[in-house]
Amino acid sequence: MSRSQQITAGFMPLLDSALIVVAKEKGFAETEGVDLALMRETSWANIRDRLAVGHFQVAHMLAPMPIACNLGLTPLVSRTIAAIALGLGGNALTVSNALWERMVEHGAPANLDAAAVGMALKTVVSEIRNLGGARLRFAIVHPHSGHNYELRYWLAASGIDPDRDIEIIVLPPPLMADAIGTGNIDGYCVGEPWNTAAVALGRGNIATVKAAIWRSSPEKVLGARAQWAEANPESLAALLRALYKAGQWCAEEGNRAELAALLAKPAYVGQPVEWMLPALSGEIRVAGGTVIRVEDFFVPFAKAATFPWKSHALWFYTQMVRWGQIQHDKANESIARDTYRPDVYRAALKPLGVALPGANAKVEGALKTATPVGSSGASLTLGPDGFFDGGLFDPDEIDRYIAEQAKSQI
Amino acid sequence: MNANVLAVLVIDENRVRASIIEAGLREAGHHNVTILHDVAGVARRIAEINPDVIVIDLGNPNRDMLENMFQLSRAVRRPVAMFVDRSDLESMEAAIEAGVSAYVVDGLKQERVKPILDLAVSRFNAYSRLMHELEEARGELENRKVVERAKGILMKSRGLSEEGAYALLRNAAMNQNRKILEIAQSLITAARLLDPGGES
Numbered sequence: 035m036s037r038s039q040q041i042t043a044g045f046m047p048l049l050d051s052a053l054i055v056v057a058k059e060k061g062f063a064e065t066e067g068v069d070l071a072l073m074r075e076t077s078w079a080n081i082r083d084r085l086a087v088g089h090f091q092v093a094h095m096l097a098p099m100p101i102a103c104n105l106g107l108t109p110l111v112s113r114t115i116a117a118i119a120l121g122l123g124g125n126a127l128t129v130s131n132a133l134w135e136r137m138v139e140h141g142a143p144a145n146l147d148a149a150a151v152g153m154a155l156k157t158v159v160s161e162i163r164n165l166g167g168a169r170l171r172f173a174i175v176h177p178h179s180g181h182n183y184e185l186r187y188w189l190a191a192s193g194i195d196p197d198r199d200i201e202i203i204v205l206p207p208p209l210m211a212d213a214i215g216t217g218n219i220d221g222y223c224v225g226e227p228w229n230t231a232a233v234a235l236g237r238g239n240i241a242t243v244k245a246a247i248w249r250s251s252p253e254k255v256l257g258a259r260a261q262w263a264e265a266n267p268e269s270l271a272a273l274l275r276a277l278y279k280a281g282q283w284c285a286e287e288g289n290r291a292e293l294a295a296l297l298a299k300p301a302y303v304g305q306p307v308e309w310m311l312p313a314l315s316g317e318i319r320v321a322g323g324t325v326i327r328v329e330d331f332f333v334p335f336a337k338a339a340t341f342p343w344k345s346h347a348l349w350f351y352t353q354m355v356r357w358g359q360i361q362h363d364k365a366n367e368s369i370a371r372d373t374y375r376p377d378v379y380r381a382a383l384k385p386l387g388v389a390l391p392g393a394n395a396k397v398e399g400a401l402k403t404a405t406p407v408g409s410s411g412a413s414l415t416l417g418p419d420g421f422f423d424g425g426l427f428d429p430d431e432i433d434r435y436i437a438e439q440a441k442s443q444i
Numbered sequence: 445m446n447a448n449v450l451a452v453l454v455i456d457e458n459r460v461r462a463s464i465i466e467a468g469l470r471e472a473g474h475h476n477v478t479i480l481h482d483v484a485g486v487a488r489r490i491a492e493i494n495p496d497v498i499v500i501d502l503g504n505p506n507r508d509m510l511e512n513m514f515q516l517s518r519a520v521r522r523p524v525a526m527f528v529d530r531s532d533l534e535s536m537e538a539a540i541e542a543g544v545s546a547y548v549v550d551g552l553k554q555e556r557v558k559p560i561l562d563l564a565v566s567r568f569n570a571y572s573r574l575m576h577e578l579e580e581a582r583g584e585l586e587n588r589k590v591v592e593r594a595k596g597i598l599m600k601s602r603g604l605s606e607e608g609a610y611a612l613l614r615n616a617a618m619n620q621n622r623k624i625l626e627i628a629q630s631l632i633t634a635a636r637l638l639d640p641g642g643e644s
Contacts, residue, residue: 077507083545087537109511109526109547176508177515204512206505
């Protein structure tokens with residue numbers, strides 16, 4: 035018997051902490067010989083700081099955060115790696131009742147369609163500009179987040195300049211539903227349950243979802259302190275296996291009610307069970323009360339949902355360049371690429387004999403349908419993974435992608 | 445304006461703790477100290493105060509918003525960075541442990557900032573200790589009330605004196621290898637179950 039490894043993980047009270055919570059609560063960590071302690075935090079900055087000083091060995095992190103950290107974009111820099119993703123999708127875009135009414139007047143359909151909703155918003159934005167009104171204000175949770183980049187991608191592809199035409203501010207998720215209620219902000223892009231919260235409280239409407247903007251896209255990762263990961267490869271590998279199995283458990287429809295109840299506990303998300311269910315079932319309530327089934331709203335396991343694709347890291351990097359957070363050069367590109375560690379993931383999961391992707395990167399947006407991929411062992415299906423505007427991101431053509439996006443800047 | 449006096453801004457939702465820090469800073473000769481309890485309109489306030497050092501409690505859920513503001517906002521006239529003394533990771537850890545973080549304007553010498561952070565850390569810790577002691581005292585008081593009530597039940601139902609009631613509780617605790625408090629609590633619960641209308 036090997037002695038158990040103590041690992042402390044920081045997390046934020048969000049639905050996509052599910053894999054970490056389940057790894058502990060359903061015994062997957064224990065089975066792997068990991069004594070996993072979970073510490074709830076109040077800000078991403080705290081997570082970063084506690085990871086840097088070693089209070090945490092690993093943490094629930096916004097997928098672009100470890101990259102930003104390694105690029106020196108964060109106030110406190112400490113080398114961080116991402117060796118596993120914590121699922122795909124999970125976010126939505128919520129707008130205030132007032133803004134939604136205006137968007138409906140300009141043809142916004144209540145069906146979460148990113149292109150049509152974006153067109154309506156563009157018309158509202160032009161109208162406001164012509165009338166000389168105050169710019170719409172949208173909130174995100176962090177500048178280095180999937181929320182920021184997917185919101186900006188969607189706005190830009192809809193013909194709205196995210197810096198000139200609207201204002202984007204940072205707010206903590208639990209304050210967002212209040213902020214659209216009071217009119218301090220007009221909309222926000224955030225993870226669950228904070229979109230459902232606004233709907234449940236009657237303060238806003240879900241206009242579109244992450245899965246509609248970029249299907250099967252990355253959202254959170256497990257960030258690990260590089261120094262610790264290098265010194266304790268076996269502990270990290272054991273934790274990765276536990277998280278993989280936790281993802282599998284989360285994906286079982288029969289476990290949904292138990293998972294919702296678990297996440298609702300005060301120690302975790304600490305919000306009503308009913309607020310957890312839409313993300314887990316993919317049944318999203320839109321304006322007028324209709325429920326729309328979004329197949330890939332939150333994907334905890336299928337489609338290699340925990341695989342740390344280098345093409346995901348590199349796409350985030352191109353968006354950091356696009357929005358002026360960092361200068362593009364080969365050194366920075368390498369730092370971004372090397373932050374995600376599919377090699378560590380592969381080595382950790384090898385003893386499980388499970389299906390793994392054959393490559394470490396893929397052309398994002400290329401799979402129009404579910405596609406079986408060649409891999410070791412059992413079968414694995416990827417996609418569909420399209421961007422709503424039909425865009426493609428080829429990680430071998432980074433310079434071209436960056437140049438094209440710079441040119442198409444509105 | 446004295447160029448040597450640093451403008452210090454303390455953002456802390458906890459009013460008591462904030463005033464403890466403020467007092468400490470003033471004692472240490474920092475007379476240009478501003479306290480903010482909530483972050484509404486914080487950008488405008490920062491522009492007015494133009495602080496050299498900003499101290500924020502780690503429990504503040506708005507830390508991400510504030511950091512973003514320091515990095516981007518036009519409100520901040522000078523670039524602001526987190527105060528990290530790379531030669532002294534221990535003090536960094538102590539600050540995080542205490543629940544405090546500091547941000548400084550670019551170019552400010554470390555030795556001028558370090559005492560401010562140290563002071564904030566020690567005051568944060570003092571406050572936590574105080575709260576802990578207060579909680580313990582409150583707990584003790586609560587416990588004493590529970591034992592008093594259990595004694596009252598015994599005195600009434602068994603016609604015992606106060607000393608007799610206490611001796612009975614103590615003996616039961618010793619026999620069952622439990623605490624007097626636990627025995628008292630069980631007794632109160634049992635009394636409630638047996639006589640829901642009576643003892644409250």
